[in-house]
Amino acid sequence: MKSFIFRIVLMALFIQKLNTGFSQTHGITSGAIYTLKSKSGNMLLDVRNSSIEDGAKVDIRTDTKSDAQRWFVTKIGNDAYKITNVASGRLLHITSAPSDSVKIDQFSDTGNDDVKWTIKNAGKGYFCLKPVIAPGYSLNSQPDDTTDGTSINLSVSSPSDSQKWMFRKEINIEASSPAAIADRIFTAWYNSFNIESVKGYFWDNAEMMEVVLDAYEVTNDDKYKLMYEAMYKNFIAKNGDDWQVNKYNDDIAWASLFSVRGYLLTGNKAYLEKAKDQFDKMFKRAFTNTYGGGLIWYQAKASKNSCINGPAMVACCYLARATGDSTYYDKAIALYTWSKVYLFDAATGKLNDNVDLDKKTGQLKISTWSSTYNQGTYLGAAVMLYKYTKEASYLSDAQKIAVYIRDNMYKSGVMDNEYNGNDLPGFKGIFARYARMYTVESEKTDLVEWLSLNAKVAYNNRNSENLIHTRWATRTPESMPKSAFGCSTAVSLLINTLPFYNIETK
Numbered sequence: 428m429k430s431f432i433f434r435i436v437l438m439a440l441f442i443q444k445l446n447t448g449f450s451q452t453h454g455i456t457s458g459a460i461y462t463l464k465s466k467s468g469n470m471l472l473d474v475r476n477s478s479i480e481d482g483a484k485v486d487i488r489t490d491t492k493s494d495a496q497r498w499f500v501t502k503i504g505n506d507a508y509k510i511t512n513v514a515s516g517r518l519l520h521i522t523s524a525p526s527d528s529v530k531i532d533q534f535s536d537t538g539n540d541d542v543k544w545t546i547k548n549a550g551k552g553y554f555c556l557k558p559v560i561a562p563g564y565s566l567n568s569q570p571d572d573t574t575d576g577t578s579i580n581l582s583v584s585s586p587s588d589s590q591k592w593m594f595r596k597e598i599n600i601e602a603s604s605p606a607a608i609a610d611r612i613f614t615a616w617y618n619s620f621n622i623e624s625v626k627g628y629f630w631d632n633a634e635m636m637e638v639v640l641d642a643y644e645v646t647n648d649d650k651y652k653l654m655y656e657a658m659y660k661n662f663i664a665k666n667g668d669d670w671q672v673n674k675y676n677d678d679i680a681w682a683s684l685f686s687v688r689g690y691l692l693t694g695n696k697a698y699l700e701k702a703k704d705q706f707d708k709m710f711k712r713a714f715t716n717t718y719g720g721g722l723i724w725y726q727a728k729a730s731k732n733s734c735i736n737g738p739a740m741v742a743c744c745y746l747a748r749a750t751g752d753s754t755y756y757d758k759a760i761a762l763y764t765w766s767k768v769y770l771f772d773a774a775t776g777k778l779n780d781n782v783d784l785d786k787k788t789g790q791l792k793i794s795t796w797s798s799t800y801n802q803g804t805y806l807g808a809a810v811m812l813y814k815y816t817k818e819a820s821y822l823s824d825a826q827k828i829a830v831y832i833r834d835n836m837y838k839s840g841v842m843d844n845e846y847n848g849n850d851l852p853g854f855k856g857i858f859a860r861y862a863r864m865y866t867v868e869s870e871k872t873d874l875v876e877w878l879s880l881n882a883k884v885a886y887n888n889r890n891s892e893n894l895i896h897t898r899w900a901t902r903t904p905e906s907m908p909k910s911a912f913g914c915s916t917a918v919s920l921l922i923n924t925l926p927f928y929n930i931e932t933k
Contacts, residue, residue, distance in 0.1 A: 455546055455554070457502035460513060460597040462490070466553055467588040468572030471496045474533055475576065476901050477887035479515040479880075482522075485531045487568055488575045489905055493887040497597055500546075507543045507559050509536070514887050518542040521581065525561030529581045546594075553591035557584065565590040575905065606646070608886055609921040613642060615893035616918045620911035623657050629673055631853055631912040632662060633681040638919050640688050641860055645925050652693060659689065659698070670705050671712075674726040677735040679709040680742050687745040699749050706742055710758070713739075718782055718791065720765040732781040733770050736762050737804025741861075744811035756815055763808055769793070771805060776827030777835070778805050799845060802832045803858030810861070810868050822869060829865055832858065833877050841884045843900035852897040852913030856920065863923035882924045885917045 455461075463472040470487035477495035490496065494514035501509045510519035512533055520534035521541045536542060540560035547555045556566035558581065567582035568589045582590065616622065622635060636658050643651035662682075670679050686702035689695065713722040717729060722739055724732040740759040747755035767773055769782040770793075778801040780794040806828045813821035833839055845851040862874050885899035895917035896908040908914050 453548060454552075455500060455508075455594060456596065457500060457508070459500060460497050461500050461594045462496055462597060463498060463556075464593040464595060465568040465572055465589065466591040466593065468568055468577075470568070470572060470575075470577075472498065472579065472592070474512050474515060474517075477514050477884050478533075478900070479517070479884065481517065481532075481534050483515070483517075483533050485519065485533060485579045486576050487572055487579060488902065489891055491889055491891045493889065495887045500594070503543065506545045508546055509542055510544055510556070514883070519544065519556075521558055521560065525558055525564050525581055527564075527581065527583055531566065531579045531581065549591045553593055555584070555590050556592060566592065576902070605882075605921075605925050609642075609918075609925055611893055612886065612889065612895060612921050613918050616911070616914050617654070619892060619894060619907070620914065622911060623654060624661060627911060628849060629666060629670075630675065630678040630681050631849070632658075632665075633678065633685050634853055634857065635912060635915050636662065636685040637681075637688065637860065638856060638915050638922070640685060640692060641863075641919060641922050643692055644688075645863075645922055655689060655693075659685075668701075671708055676709050676713040676722055676724060676726070677732070677738060679705055680735060680738040683709070683742050684738060684745065687742060687749050690749055691745065702742075703746060703750065706739075706746060710739065718769060721762060721769065721782075724781065730781045730783040731769070733766070733778050733801035733805065734780075736766055736770070737778075737801055737808060740766075740808035741804055741811065744808065744815065747815070756812075759808065759812060760816075763812060766805070771824075773824060773827070775835070776802075776824070776829070776831035778802050778828070797836065798851075798854055799832065799836075799842070799858035800854040802828055802836070803854075803861040806858075807861035807864050810865050814868060825865055825869060826871065826873060829862065829871075829873050833874060837877075839877055841881050841900035843898045846897050846913065849910075849912075852910045853915055855897060855899075856916035856918070859916070859920040859923045863926070867926065878920070878924050882920050885920060889917075 464470065465487055468487060471490050473486055473488040474495040475484045475486045477493060488496065495512065497513035499511040499513060501511065503509055515533055517533035518536055519542065520532050522530045522532050534542065543559040545557045545559060545562065547557060549555045558564060563584055564581040565584045567580055569577045569580070571577055572589060584590065636655060639651055639655045639658060643655060670682055673679060683702045683706035686698045690699035690702065712726065713735065715723060718731055721731040722735045724730050724735045740762050743755040743759035747753060770779050778797055780796040780801065782791055782793055785792045806825055809821045809825035809828060813825065842855050845854045862878060865871065866874055881899055885895050888899060888902045889895045890903040890905050894903055894908055894914055896903045897913035897916045899917060
C-alpha cells in the first residue's frame with residue numbers, strides 16, 4: 428500500500444477533476460481544504476479521536492492543526508457538496524433518518540443523500556450546512572459548544588449562531604513531511620517537560636535518554652548528540668557513578684543500554700566503561716540457578732521476569748558488539764534459551780511476564796500478562812541473535828513476536844492502553860524502537876502499514892502544544908499531560924517510523 432500522504436495527493440487530484448463543470452457557492456472553492464469553525468463556540472469541526480473508522484462521531488475541538496479537523500469540500504452537482512475528512516478519507520454523514528438531535532458521524536461514501544450537503548450563505552462570512560436529504564435541518568453545535576469533544580447534531584434550521592460555520596481555506600498548511608512532523612513532536616516534548624534536567628525516576632529517565640539516542644541514530648543530527656551528552660551528565664549527577672544501590676536489576680540494564688548505545692553512536696569510551704562495569708555487576712548479582720537460570724527482577728525477590736531478561740539480552744548483544752567479547756553473546760543465548768522454557772511461547776510469539784514459586788503449593792507459576800515492553804525487547808534480542816548466529820529459528824521467533832503484538836494484542840488497530848501507573852505509559856516507545864530494528868535488520872514489512880497507521884493517528888491526536896500522551900487513539904487533552912515518560916512513546920513512534928513512510932508492503 429502506498430503511503431498515506433501519497434493517497435491524499437491522489438484524492439486531491441481526483442476531486443479537482445470531479446469539480447469540472449459545476450457552479451460553486453459564492454466564497455467556497457470546490458476541491459479546496461477547509462476548517463469549519465462554529466460561530467457560537469469558536470471551535471472546529473472534528474472527527475473524534477482522529478478515528479479512521481466508519482461511524483466515528485463528529486464533534487468540536489480546539490484547533491490543534493490536526494488533519495482530523497480538515498475537510499475537502501467537493502462540488503458534486505446542482506447545489507450538493509461532499510465534505511470529506513482529510514485524516515480518514517470518510518465523509519460527513521447523517522447517522523439515521525433526519526430529525527431533531529440526530530448525531531453526525533463520518534462514513535464511507537454511500538452514494539446516497541446521507542453524505543450530501545448544501546452550503547447556504549448565512550452572511551458576514553458564515554455558512555449553514557444543510558443535508559440534501561432534509562433541507563429543513565442544519566448542522567448544529569450543542570449548547571456547551573466550548574467544551575472539547577462535544578458532539579454535533581442536526582437541528583431544525585434557525586438563525587442561531589450554533590448553526591453558522593466559518594469556512595477557512597487552508598492555504599499555508601504546516602510542513603507535513605515525516606521528518607518535520609517527528610522533529611516538531613520531539614521538540615515540543617523535550618522543551619515542555621524540560622527533559623534535559625532528567626527529572627523523575629531512574630528507569631524512565633534511562634528510557635527517555637534512549638529516545639534521544641533513537642533520534643540521533645535515525646537522523647544523524649548532532650543536536651540530539653548534544654542533548655544526550657547533557658542528559659548523561661545530569662543522570663550521573665543525580666544517580667551517582669555506582670548504580671548498584673538500585674535493587675531493580677531491570678533499571679540497571681536500561682541504564683547500561685543507554686550507556687553502551689551512547690558509545691556505539693558517539694565513540695565516547697567513558698560510556699562503554701560505565702555500561703560494562705555496571706552491567707557486569709548487575710548480571711553477577713541477578714543470575715541464579717533457581718528455575719534453571721535466568722535473572723531475578725528485584726534483589727530480595729525470587730521472581731524472574733521478562734522485563735529484566737529481555738533488556739539484558741539486548742544489552743549483552745550491544746556489549747559484545749562494542750567490546751568484541753563474544754562471551755556476552757553466550758550470555759544472551761543462554762538467557763534466550765532459558766526464556767523459551769519459562770517465559771516465551773515460541774508457537775505464538777507471546778511473552779509471559781514472569782515465573783515465580785507459589786508458596787502455597789510449592790509449584791512454579793507463570794504470570795501470563797503480556798506487554799509491549801516485553802514483546803519489544805524480546806523482538807530486539809531475537810533480531811540481534813539472528814544477525815550474530817544466522818540461525819533461522821531466531822528470525823522465525825522474531826516474526827512471531829511481531830505478528831503476535833500486531834494481530835493478537837491490538838487486532839491491527841491503534842495502540843490505546845498502558846496508561847496507568849508510573850511505568851506503563853512509557854512501554855510502547857520501547858516496542859517502537861525494536862519494531863524499527865526488526866523492520867530494518869530483517870527487511871520484513873510485517874509491521875510497516877500498522878506502525879504507519881499508529882503514527883498517523885497518534886499525530887492527529889496531539890493537542891495544540893504538539894504533545895501526545897500514551898493513548899495514541901485518544902485525543903490528548905489540552906491540559907498538560909502528567910507523564911513525560913508517557914508522552915515519550917509517541918516521540919519514539921514518530922522517530923522510529925521515519926524509514927517506513929516511503930516503504931511499500933510486498
